Amino acid sequence: MLYFFLSNRSFMWTLFLVNLVGTVYGYIWYMPQLEQTPAIYLPFVPDSPTASLFFTVALFGLLIGRGWGLIQALAVMTLFKYGIWAVVMNILTLIVTGHLSWLGWMLVASHFGMAIQGLLYAPFFKVKVIHLMIAATWTLHNEIIDYVYMQYPVYSQLHLYIQEIGYFTFWLSIISIFVTWYMCVRSSRTTWR
Numbered sequence: 122m123l124y125f126f127l128s129n130r131s132f133m134w135t136l137f138l139v140n141l142v143g144t145v146y147g148y149i150w151y152m153p154q155l156e157q158t159p160a161i162y163l164p165f166v167p168d169s170p171t172a173s174l175f176f177t178v179a180l181f182g183l184l185i186g187r188g189w190g191l192i193q194a195l196a197v198m199t200l201f202k203y204g205i206w207a208v209v210m211n212i213l214t215l216i217v218t219g220h221l222s223w224l225g226w227m228l229v230a231s232h233f234g235m236a237i238q239g240l241l242y243a244p245f246f247k248v249k250v251i252h253l254m255i256a257a258t259w260t261l262h263n264e265i266i267d268y269v270y271m272q273y274p275v276y277s278q279l280h281l282y283i284q285e286i287g288y289f290t291f292w293l294s295i296i297s298i299f300v301t302w303y304m305c306v307r308s309s310r311t312t313w314r
Contacts, residue, residue: 133184140177144170154275165266172199183245193246194256197239197305202297204236210276217278243304244311253306257298264291
């Protein structure tokens, strides 16, 4: 039943458009930080919109009958990672500041949706080990940019906990790599074709 719903072309085109709009909105949301970011770091700062861009491209590939394994690996890995990361950071903002705006709750819902859609569509993807390795390198490299070169996403008063957040994010990356392997690469995984 789930397969027939997720593989419905009208639903997929709707999901494609929702993700496209969300991606554009995400880059707009990051614009104040991007204006202050050195050019060399620009690809690594807008984490969530880049994750949804990977998924948007991967979904488009499914719609036109193309399987771009590297994009699919990046989509699953980064959607899971940044989806979970943003949910945790917004809840942490609530704990630290005592309140979360409607925008914060919208980010919780939309980012949780990002993580879920990556997992739901993973069985449609054809990812090879080399794709996993390249996506893992991208993801771990992003941690260096964020927490060594201090180009992490700006969130309220969370800079006070940046070392703990960096540590959490590193392990979230490791979990995301494992999830991508489990969902997209291992030989006995669930596949929908």
